[in-house]
Amino acid sequence: MLESYPQGAKLGKRRLAVLLLLLLCSCRAERFNPLDPRSPRFKDEWVVAGTVRDWNSGYIEGVRIELKPGLMSGVTDGTGEYEIKKVPRGSYTAVASKEFCSAETIQVEVVPGSPTIVDFKLDRLPVFSQIRATTHDDSISTGNDLYAVFSAKVLDPDGWVLSDSVFLGLDTSIVWPMRDLGSDSFGLTLPDDSLPGNNLEYLIGRDLVLLATDNAGRCSISDAFGITRIIYDIPVALSPRFYAPQNPPTFKWSGIDVQFEFTYTLTVEMLYPSDTTWVYGGISSDSTSYYQESDTLPPGGFLWSIEALDLFGNSSKSRVEPFTVD
Incomplete structure (x- = not known):
């Protein structure tokens, strides 16, 4: 004989069965949920990501982002974005x-969930190139003492104007301002009487650097460089003097006797009726004369000089001699 149960009792049993099923599924879900710390599948690995820009909001490629402590790092791509995976939760210095x-440091707290976004803004520092330091002896030709010439290209990738902010430094205690020559070029001429002891040899063997400060107030320092030598031996211009008996003239000089490689450069400058200049470089160090058959000079007044030039650009220059061509 079948027994009958009240309708409410049947519903109660069904509800109990559903609750037991839900509880069982819930336990199983927690057990296998990789985001649940109680799950054997749980991995405490999260993501730190972001973008690196410069002061003009441009993306910077190749920036290295490190999380400390630890050995976790990433590098920005062409759009300035980076991503560091498998980062355990915790506090870091990025x-x-x-x-x-310029480097930038940000304190980061990595928590479970969505990626931790950390963006950076870096100042691109001034960059130096084409640094040149040479000595020159024009004392015979101009009556001036020995002097050194310094030049360089200095570019700020952020676009800041660097006028009045580029300097030549020596021994961290002596600093000279460099003149803005335009087109990112800077230059400085130092006569020997502006140096300690009034002697250009004070610079020989000493480390020189260039310093540039951008509008953000950050300073960039070049690699050290120096003066290689001073050429004290000076060529002597012999002829023509006052009058050139032939045209084109044969230029003759007394050479220098040194133990390093060099060449001569001949300069001819027309004074009147025009201001044309002819320069003949790369003349062999063995030569003591120069004749260019194809360069007939027009009638007028001229000056000429001969200069010895080594591989580094150091030079010594003869006295300037005048001559005329009929």
Whole structure:
């Protein structure tokens, strides 16, 4: 004989069965949920990501972002974006750095869930190129003492104007301002009487650097460089003097006797009726004369000089001699 149960009792049993099923599924879900710390599948690995820009909001490629402590790092791509995976939760110091850029440090707290976004803004520092340091002896030709010439290209990738902010430094205690020549070029001429002891040899063997400060107040320092030598032996211009008996003239001089490689450069400058200049470089160090058959000079007044030039650009120059051509 079948027994009957009240309708409410049947519903109660069904509800109990559903609750037991849900509880079982819930336990199983927690057990296998990789985001649940109680799950054997749980991995405490999260993502730190972001973008690196410069002061003009341009993207910077090749910036290295490091998380400390630890050995976790990433590098920005062409759009300035980076991503560091498998980062355990916790507190970190994020450091963004790249050569010729200021470094930036940000404190980061990595928590479970969506990626931790950390953006950086770096200042691109001034960059030096084409640094040149030479000595010159024009004392015979101009009556001036020995002097050194310094030149360089200095570019700020952020677009800051660097006028009045580029300097030549010596021994961290002596600094000379360099003159803005335009087109990112800077130059400085130092006569020997502006140096300690009034002697250009004070610079020989000493480390020189260039310093540039951008509008953000950050300073960039070049690699050390120096003066290689001073050429004290000076060529002597012999002829023509006052009058050139033939045209084109044969230029003759007394050479220098040194133990390093060099060449001569001949300069002819017309004084009247025009101001044309002819320069003949790369003349052999064995030569003591020069004749260019194809360069007939027009009638007028001229000056000429001969200069010895080594491989580094150091030079010594003869006295300037005048001559005329009929």
